[in-house]
Amino acid sequence: MIEECYRLGLTYFCIAPGSRSSPLTIAATSHPMISCIACIDERSLAFHAIGYARGCHKPAVIITSSGTAVSNLLPAVVEASQEFLPLLLLTADRPPELLDTGANQAINQVNHYGSFVRHFFSLPAPTDIISTRMVLTTVDSAVYHATSSPSGPVHINCSFREPLENTPQEWSKSCLKGLEFWVSSGQPFTTYIHSHSSFAHSNFADVLGIIQGAKQGLLLIGAVFKEDDICAALLLAKHLKWAVIADILSGLRLRKYRSSLSRSHEGILFVDHLDHSLLSDEVKQWIKPDVIVQIGSRITSKRISQMLQHCFPCSYILIDNHPSRHDPSHIITHRIHSSISQFTDWVLGSCVTTHINSKWTSFLCSINMMVDWEISFLINSENSLTEPYVAHITSEALDYGSTMCVGNSMPIRDADMYANGSSLGECTRGNDTSSTSGFPFHWIQVAGNRGASGIDGLLSTAVGFAMGHNKRVVCVIGDVSFLHDTNGLALLKQRISRKQMTVVVINNHGGAICTELQNALIKSQHEEADCVIEVESSIDANANFHSNLRKFACQAASHAFSTISRLSVLNSFSQDSVSIKICKLESFQYRIQLCAPLTTTPAGNHHSKHYREGFVLTLHLEDGSTGIGEVAPLKENLLDVKEQLQFLTHVIKGTPLYLSLPLLKGSFSNWISTNLGIPPDSLLPSVRCGLEMAILSVIAAAEGSTMLNLLHPCAPKEDCSTKSLNVKICALIDSDGTPEEVAYLAATLVEEGFTAIKLKVARRANPIEDAIVIQEIRRKIGFQVQLRADANRKWSFDQALLFGYNVIDCALQYIEEPVNDEDDIIKFCEESGLPVALDETIDNLQENPLKMLARFKHNGIVAVVIKPSFVGGFEKAALIARWERQQGKMAVVSAAFESGLALSAYVQFSCFLEMQNAELCKIMNTEPASPVAHGLGTYKWLKEDVTTKLFSISRGAVNGFMEASVFDAGQTLVNFDINQNALIQSFKAEEVHNYQLKVDVEGVTFSINVQEIGDKRNDNVIVFLHGFLGTSEDWIPTMKAMSASSRCIAFDLPGHGGSKMQVNDDMDQGPNLSIKVVADMLHKLFRILTTSKVTVVGYSMGARIALFTALRCNNMVKGAVLISGSPGLDDELWRSLKNHPQFSQIVASRMKHDDVQALAKALSDLSTGRQPSLWEDLKHTKSPILLIVGERDEKFKKIAHSMCSKLKEGKDDSVKHLHTMVKIPNSGHAVHIENPLHVIHLISEFVTRLDVLDS
Ligand SMILES: Cc1ncc(C[n+]2csc(CCOP(=O)(O)OP(=O)(O)O)c2C)c(N)n1
């Protein structure tokens, strides 16, 4: 029997001790190819076998003694039966003569598990009068029943007569007759062959018709456990292009992406938060799928199941590899009994085309994105350790080599609602299946016992799962479940060739600190031993937090729904599956005069005229609407900004607008990476701010609305006129003059109607002098007015404290950035007792600012000053504001001396934040805080404006306070009229000049295709060389960006693109395209084009040529930029490029080569192996070299390092210090395509340095 099990592939035996079963136990343990595990508790053991089957899709064999040992298997048998998990139970029994006689440990074991097993057979006690073949066919038949659909547990009851021990006995060998072949074959005695049913029936044509006709299809992926099935489900999802709802048990909820770029281009529309979206009544009413296809029988979410019930009648197709009715609401119209792979093969093979309503999918995706943002935000901003947080953080901590096991009751529900897959860049351990599956992510399997949803045997199941799956398992279970299966610890203790486990037990009482769990998880990952982590939590606090999550998710879903359904123009375009597109972006440089120097201007420079420079952007849509934005860099370099704007002008043409953009919350980041193909954070903050402003304004223009109404559409019953709305403004005083003079100025402002004043401090020799000014102001204006001070990080801790002690009675609303060291802020709060505000501290926020903000939760920090043009736009500003409000702090929008254009947008934005805050208070049932005075007092600095109408604020009619009218600000943006006098330069899309140049080199006439952008008279010439199979086209966005300051020229290298070559008649051999020939050719081209030295920029093969020219034609080359410049490419490094959203376009453009034979020639002649080694030349180089490599490009990083050290061995000190190597974050090999803005900045900086060297 045991050998036959082995031959059938059953190699894992779970053995409970007992004497009646000893013949089986001895046989199993002495079989060399079989692994055994033992446990005294049969219930735990059987659950362990279930976990094993879940992990490897093979049955484990359970051996027990007779009596209640057999009964103890029942809970697991029930679960296995419900979940179609194969198990083979070998239960020992007394022989028939001892049954029903009162004999010890004898019960009726026949059909003991009733209908819960797929098959039962009672073997007679061993005897020589029955052929042994009977035993073999019994095992074969049982295992076939266990493993063929519907799979499940099978039971063979094995009687044994005493003596049980191995006592020699006479027996007839005739029972072994006919076994010779079996002995020698190594195969099972009977081979079962299953004939697959085909999809030929006419009913299947119906199903295809239904799928094809769907306009609002929904693909549900329920519990699916086999890798093949998961892959098949994904292929189906990709083919259908329907919205996909993946259950936590599908493995597809915890997706780990390679990079954020790949996330925005996965080609599958996952809607992970349908459950919480359905909390919104509007959304619930709206969701009406016409066809539902469900793969895998079980769906964890109750709300989704209810939704499906409400959708009835509609076509509902369920596919699973068993015939059971899984239809609790009785709504399934088509039940397909097939494997998922078979079904997918059939659908894909039938070439079904789909015609999904794009509004349906874009609505679902937008709502989902907002709920996702909301949940993530709340979980991360909550100060206590909550169960949703545990679900979030444990799932995030999983890496490629891990799987998860979730307990019943809350753990599985929390995981289904709040687990989070993508923790970018951190999932590095284990095997990355995303490279082999063809999808840009890797999935993580999740197991749970959902057959009967018992809280028994969960720990044992998890240990079995770890055993079967051979992966690290993180098991999350409740305290009661853990206690229910303490015998599972006996299984955990035994380490038989399995990976280590982490068990997180959620003990719902008490409280703890969040970071402790994160640390414990990280630690457990690096432990060799198994870990049990107890997380204490409180039922009440959790219930409260769950309720908040639901309320906010509901509000987010409703808000998203109402916002996007009101966008009539954007919606009308998306109905026929094309969204409205951007047709043009223009930038105009402005320069306006100010009345006074900026507060950032150093003292002593206060007498000349003062100006502010920036850019006005106009954005045009194909329907004729125009939007407007302002880019007003203060700390950023104007040229860098200009380059980014030129780049944007080029890449933005023809990009579609998304419905979700006015919702912010990640929509802009997503749009930027998907449509512009760049990392969102590579845009300079002021550029991103201006771009967002222009996009919001163009959507508002198209919709005939205002920015405020777009961000916060008022409810149907609300008063939609913004005429009565105002935003409080804080006046700003630069603190020149005696204390009396400053106090007098403050008093004038109070008379004007200001209720809040901010004074710049840290301007005087001693902080006490600053304090005296504050005291004087207070004395003069009384305590009615809010008074703020801003030290701009200019003080040391002691100076700040000195100031603090001297203004303690002045009732400052806050002191902004009192200390120069960020780490002293909290200490200052504690020692001075003064309320503090942050400003500069939040300027350097990266894509996920919450981590950084979390460091400043201290109660002493009462406000954050948010400058949209410093933090990088409205989306981020809104996130920071929301966080601060959630923490009970003020969010103060502040200008950075922008023109009236940005100020108007900020007024609208500030009003939106106030409205959002009021809504927040309503949801939380708290008193609304009084409106904040926003830092827009810089308007007083404007002597001129970019609008024809000067930005102004006035006394409110009701209260007499100085406030900005939201209505006026809206009008300024809608009826924007540019003051032409303020413009100093306009730049539109630069023209590309395309022409051919002929040069002869060594008997070959090259006809080279040239693309040129920029002023021909410009001496600053940059030449761009592409890589193998590239063309000059690859460089166009970069060239456009750089054309304002340089003359940019790109060639199609010989054999590539539109370049041709002709061999002269007198040459008897074919042309030689060595690197030297190409360099000579370039040399001649440079001569034709310019008399000045050029900077050569090359990528890959182009980089090698660039280096060659820099070394050998140095009289023509000023400097060289080498991107991923070296021989030999590793396939691995191309993967991140393949995930680029525009990869298919890139590939298509690379296929345009006119002269294929010459291309083949170039590939061969210019290959790395054929070029002379330049290593030794490096130290003699007279031209500065900039080496650029992708951070993920290990091989080229190493090469660049060595090149850099060789270059530094050179003798020429003036050149030597200019050689640099730069690694570009998040990039592989094709850095200039993956992160173009970063590369543009580096080239530009390098060219400037070369100029300095030249002069
Ligand atoms: C074998 C079994 N007994 C009883 C139940 C009923 N039951 C469902 S949830 C639960 C409590 C589970 O507590 P715990 O494991 O701590 O999880 P929590 O509810 O705290 O998330 C019980 C007893 C069950 N599902 N299965």
Ligand SMILES: [Mg+2]
């Ligand atoms: Mg509990």
